[in-house]
Amino acid sequence: LVLEDPDFIVLHGLALRRRSDIEGLEQTTGLAREVIEQALDRARKANLVALARRLYLLTADGDAALGLVYPQRFAESRGDRRLAAACERFESLNREFKALITDWQVRPLGVAKLPNDHSDAEYDDRILQRLCTLHDRAEEILSVLSSSLPLVARHVDRLRAALERAEGGEPEWVSGVRCDSYHAVWFELHEDLLRLLGKSREEDR
Amino acid sequence: LRRQTAFLDEGIASDPELVGGKAVSLARMRSLGLRVPPAFVVTAEACRAYFRNGRLDTALRSEIERAISRLEEETERRFGGAKRPLLVSVRSGAAVSMPGMMDTVLDLGMNPRVEAALEREGGGRRFAAETHARFRELFRRIVLKRPDAPLPDDPIEQLLLAVIAVFESSRSRRARAYRKRHDLPDDLPTAVTVQAMVFGNLDGHSGTGVLFTRNPATGEAKPFGEFLACAQGEDVVSGTRTPEPIERLAEALPDVYAELLAAGRILEEAEQDVQDIEFTVERGTLWLLQARSAKRSADAAIRIAVELANEGKIAREDAIRRVTSEQVRAVQRPRLRDEARRSALLLTRGEAASPGVGAGVAVEDCDETESRSAAGERIVLVRPTTSPQDLHGMIAAEAIVTEVGGTTSHAAIVSRSLHKPCVVGCGEGTIAALVGRSVTVDGSHGEVFDGLLTVETFRTDSHRWLAQLDAWAGGRLLHQLDE
Numbered sequence: 001l002v003l004e005d006p007d008f009i010v011l012h013g014l015a016l017r018r019r020s021d022i023e024g025l026e027q028t029t030g031l032a033r034e035v036i037e038q039a040l041d042r043a044r045k046a047n048l049v050a051l052a053r054r055l056y057l058l059t060a061d062g063d064a065a066l067g068l069v070y071p072q073r074f075a076e077s078r079g080d081r082r083l084a085a086a087c088e089r090f091e092s093l094n095r096e097f098k099a100l101i102t103d104w105q106v107r108p109l110g111v112a113k114l115p116n117d118h119s120d121a122e123y124d125d126r127i128l129q130r131l132c133t134l135h136d137r138a139e140e141i142l143s144v145l146s147s148s149l150p151l152v153a154r155h156v157d158r159l160r161a162a163l164e165r166a167e168g169g170e171p172e173w174v175s176g177v178r179c180d181s182y183h184a185v186w187f188e189l190h191e192d193l194l195r196l197l198g199k200s201r202e203e204d205r
Numbered sequence: 206l207r208r209q210t211a212f213l214d215e216g217i218a219s220d221p222e223l224v225g226g227k228a229v230s231l232a233r234m235r236s237l238g239l240r241v242p243p244a245f246v247v248t249a250e251a252c253r254a255y256f257r258n259g260r261l262d263t264a265l266r267s268e269i270e271r272a273i274s275r276l277e278e279e280t281e282r283r284f285g286g287a288k289r290p291l292l293v294s295v296r297s298g299a300a301v302s303m304p305g306m307m308d309t310v311l312d313l314g315m316n317p318r319v320e321a322a323l324e325r326e327g328g329g330r331r332f333a334a335e336t337h338a339r340f341r342e343l344f345r346r347i348v349l350k351r352p353d354a355p356l357p358d359d360p361i362e363q364l365l366l367a368v369i370a371v372f373e374s375s376r377s378r379r380a381r382a383y384r385k386r387h388d389l390p391d392d393l394p395t396a397v398t399v400q401a402m403v404f405g406n407l408d409g410h411s412g413t414g415v416l417f418t419r420n421p422a423t424g425e426a427k428p429f430g431e432f433l434a435c436a437q438g439e440d441v442v443s444g445t446r447t448p449e450p451i452e453r454l455a456e457a458l459p460d461v462y463a464e465l466l467a468a469g470r471i472l473e474e475a476e477q478d479v480q481d482i483e484f485t486v487e488r489g490t491l492w493l494l495q496a497r498s499a500k501r502s503a504d505a506a507i508r509i510a511v512e513l514a515n516e517g518k519i520a521r522e523d524a525i526r527r528v529t530s531e532q533v534r535a536v537q538r539p540r541l542r543d544e545a546r547r548s549a550l551l552l553t554r555g556e557a558a559s560p561g562v563g564a565g566v567a568v569e570d571c572d573e574t575e576s577r578s579a580a581g582e583r584i585v586l587v588r589p590t591t592s593p594q595d596l597h598g599m600i601a602a603e604a605i606v607t608e609v610g611g612t613t614s615h616a617a618i619v620s621r622s623l624h625k626p627c628v629v630g631c632g633e634g635t636i637a638a639l640v641g642r643s644v645t646v647d648g649s650h651g652e653v654f655d656g657l658l659t660v661e662t663f664r665t666d667s668h669r670w671l672a673q674l675d676a677w678a679g680g681r682l683l684h685q686l687d688e
Contacts, residue, residue, distance in 0.1 A: 018594040098613035105621040106612070107500075109421045114502050115560065115621060117531065123500075125304045132379070167304055167379050168386040177596060177622045187593040187615065201592055 003069050006031055009150060010039040011048060011058065011066055015195065016151075016188045019055040027180055028188060030154045066195075074196045077148045086144040087193055093138060094190060100130055101175050101183055118171045128167055131174070131182070135163055142189075149196055155189040209251035209265050210272045213244055223248050225298020225396040230496055237475055239468050239493050243279040244400035245272040246298070252372045252394035261365060269368070270361060272399070280401045285360035289326060290319040292336070292402040295367040297374060299395040303387075305379025306395065307371045308347050311439070312340035312402060314360040328407055335406075339439070364399065371397045403492045405485040406437050410458065413438045416451060416482045418469040421501040424508030424670075428466055438483065438494070454486075461491050472496050477519050479509055503535035508670040514677075521677045528674060533682055536671055538562075539660040541647050550655035552639060555606070555631035557651035558617035563604030563626040564645040564657045569636060571598025578602065585644050587636040591616040599623060604646035606653055608633050620648070628653055 003011065006029075013028040014020055020028070025036050040056055043049040048062030058066070077083055104127050107116040118124055139156060146152040162182040165173035175183040194201055211217050217224045218232040224246040235241045251265055273284050273291075282291035296309040315337050324333035344363065345354055348370045357363055374380065375395040384393055405413035414432035419425060430451035433440065440446045455462040465484060468491075472480045481499035485492050501509065507528050514524040539562050565583030568574045571594070574584045578601035586602035588595060590609050599605055599619055604626040607616045611630055620627030626648030645658040675682040 016593070019597055095613075098615075098618065101618050102613040105618065109500060109502060114422070120500050121302045121304075125302070125306075128304050128379075129308075164382065168382050170386075175618060175622050177600075177619055183618060183622075184593070191593055201590070 003065060006035050007039045007042060008066075008069060008073070010036055011043060011062060012192075012195070013151070014049065014056055014058055015063070015066055016191050019052075019057045021055055025056075027158065028154070029151065070196060070198060074149075074198075078197055080148065083145060083148060083197070086141050087197060087199075089141050090138070090145075090190075090193065093134065093141065094186075097134060097138075097186060100127060100134060103127055104131075104174050124171065128174075131163065131166070135159060145193070149192070151192055152189070155185055155192065158185045159189070207248070207250040209248055209254065210268050211246050211248055212272070212275065213241065213246075217246065221300045223250060223396065225249070225300060225398065226302065227296065227298040227495070228396060228398045231398070231400075233475070234472070234493055234496055237471050239471065240491060242401045242403050242492050242494070243276055244398055245276060247272075247368055247397040247399065249299070249394040249396045252375065252396065255369070255372050256376075256392065256394065261369060266365065269364065273361070273364070276399070276401060282401070284314050285316065285319060287318055287322050290314065290322045292319070292340075293364070294398075294400050294402055295364065295371065296398050296400075297371045297395050298398050299375060299393065301389065301393070303380055303383045303389075305374060305377040305381075305383065307374035308343075310340075310343050310347050310367050311437075312336050313344065313363050313367060315340040315363075316356075316358040316360070319360075328404070332404075332406060336404075368397050368399075371395060403485050403487045403494075404437065405433075405487060406435050406440075407488055409435060410489040411435055411485075411487050412454070412457075413440070413485045414448065414451060414454060414483075416465055416469055416484065417479065417499050418473045418482070419479045419499075419505070419509055421479070421481070421499050421505055424501065424505030424512070426509075426512055428469060438485070458486065458489065461486055461489065464491050468493060474518065477513070477523075503532035506532045507536060507668075507674060511670040511673050525674060525678045525682070528682070530682075533671065536668055537662075539662050540649075541645070541654075542659050542661045545658040545660075546647075546652075546654070549645070549658055551652055552642075552644060552655050553606075553628075553631040553635045553653045555628040555651050555653075556612055556617075557647075557649055558612050558614075558629040559605075559620035559625060559627035560649040561604075561624070561626035562645065562647050562649070562660050563602075564660070565603045565643070567606070567636070567639040567642050567644050568602075569640050571595045574598040575601040585639075585646055587639045588616070589633070589636065590614065591619065599625065604628075604648060606631060606636065606639065606644075606646055608635050 009029050013025050017024050017028055022033060022036055026033060040049055047059055048065055049056055050059050105116055106113045107123055142152050142156050158180055159182060162173045162180060162185055172179060173181050175181055211224060213232040213235045218229055218236055221229045228246045231241050231244055247269060255261055277283055277291055280291055282289045284291045292312045292314045294309055294311050295313055297306040320333045320337045324330050341356060344356060345352055348367050384391060405411045412432055412434040413436050414430055416428060416430035418428060420427055420429040431448035432451050432454040433446055433448040436446055469480060469482060479499040480496050482493060483495040485494055510524040510527045513519045514521050541562050565585045567585045567587045569587055574586050575597050578584045583603050585604045586598050587606045590607050592615055605616055605620050607629045608631055610616055614629050617627055617629050626646050628646055628648055628651050643657050645654045
């Protein structure tokens with residue numbers, strides 16, 4: 001089985017989102033609605049994709065098919081030292097990012113730590129400033145990756161959009177799970193890099 | 206014509222539009238007779254003139270220089286002086302706190318000559334060098350915005366550059382985006398507060414800290430705070446050193462501690478609310494740097510409101526108004542009964558990553574969690590770690606437990622976003638023993654217990670302050686939530 005574009009991109013996007021409606025796949029892949037629909041139709045006929053409660057998801061076959069495509073399609077990228085170095089830098093930035101999101105969600109109050117209710121503009125602002133700085137560094141790293149990996153530029157646009165919403169006073173766009181928040185896109189991006197480069201996720205302690 | 210510079214004692218305490226919220230707070234403290242480092246404000250009016258002219262005009266420059274002269278007199282120090290040099294902090298202050306404004310520059314007025322003078326004055330070589338290094342780092346990052354830019358030696362030039370940087374920051378993309386979204390004027394100017402530096406890192410009789418006039422976590426009417434001897438506030442913020450309980454100050458410098466508590470009482474009385482006070486002790490002298498209404502937990506908010514009313518400091522109506530429905534809801538979140546906790550079998554323990562209690566059957570697979578939960582079962586999701594692919598399982602679960610990962614792990618972050626109890630980092634191999642069992646997860650304490658434990662749902666008689674407040678409100682606080 002050979003997965004060509006746009007089918008590969010659609011299935012890969014679905015793998016990143018795990019379950020998604022068409023709108024979600026539009027967000028992730030940047031492809032037009034009808035292109036996505038046609039690709040999903042073909043994939044359903046080949047039993048690579050299933051539809052459950054109005055959400056698409058990969059079948060075991062679909063997952064296996066993708067797993068065969070990555071090493072071929074990204075053989076060159078996987079051997080690229082510049083890319084590997086950029087990924088390493090991203091991993092280290094990722095640790096900083098997670099600490100930042102934790103500070104965003106939990107604020108120290110005396111000796112206790114409490115959920116951040118976003119009532120202290122100054123506290124939130126300090127963290128948003130850090131997020132802006134971190135975003136600039138991420139863009140720098142990702143610019144190296146975007147020439148070789150198809151969705152990276154798209155992720156960057158989405159990160160920027162989320163950052164702007166957050167800066168504009170909508171705190172849920174930092175780490176909310178029900179919108180294309182900065183954290184949600186960042187995790188898709190991270191997952192993307194890991195899949196394409198054939199690495200596994202590591203939780204740091 | 207409104208003034209372009211103003212000192213704290215020049216009737217600015219009621220004019221946040223002109224001088225910014227922080228300067229108003231300093232002026233209020235000063236008017237209460239509390240010791241605040243001398244300061245002046247380059248006002249929002251000056252900022253407006255700067256925007257109009259595209260530069261700092263000569264009149265404003267000389268006004269700033271005159272203000273510095275007065276600061277020199279009040280502190281008996283010289284800006285850029287080779288003897289007793291004056292250093293200042295420069296911070297932005299708009300009427301509304303908004304994102305994108307300039308960070309505070311400390312130790313401005315520094316150059317090699319001043320460094321030598323500080324050393325001679327008795328601070329020692331290390332103190333002088335550290336102060337200079339801190340200034341270089343802050344000034345390059347915040348004002349010059351280049352890590353390798355040459356620093357101007359002239360203190361007045363440093364000050365004017367910093368003032369311009371504050372003015373410009375109110376026109377930053379972020380500040381503008383924020384104002385647009387909040388329907389604030391696009392050209393909202395900002396003021397600049399210039400304040401004499403005081404040093405908590407001079408000797409053993411110096412230090413820095415924070416005092417809450419009541420405990421911000423529990424609301425108990427007892428002072429609460431932190432103190433770090435021989436340190437500056439940034440040492441605490443940056444996490445390089447860990448502060449000690451405020452009692453340390455009581456032991457080391459009892460007079461300073463007594464003065465601090467007295468200041469806390471005065472401020473609480475004047476502001477009619479719990480205060481969060483930043484202070485520095487310089488060679489045994491207490492200086493107050495900032496005071497504001499303290500942030501507090503939901504429990505504390507309710508207890509404090511009731512007790513302030515009982516003490517006659519605020520009206521009962523005010524007490525009711527000060528508590529939000531979100532806070533009322535938060536204190537009613539289920540908790541584990543103490544008896545239940547004591548007699549329960551602890552299965553595993555990890556880090557408390559997201560507060561609350563949840564119970565159900567432990568399931569490892571996310572799809573299974575989703576389908577069984579949809580069928581009406583209560584499920585606790587237990588995973589080695591979680592990733593974005595597990596989101597649907599996390600949404601369906603009552604609580605989440607992981608083997609690996611800390612408070613910054615994916616599971617922790619997403620659980621907090623979902624307001625689900627979560628315990629992380631229980632150790633590799635721990636979930637195998639949980640799967641299939643009924644368990645209770647206490648995300649506030651990081652514990653996982655055997656069985657479905659009795660959870661204490663809220664009863665008014667278990668929270669006397671909320672019950673009191675609700676009685677004052679004629680029952681409408683709790684009633685409102687039932688709807």
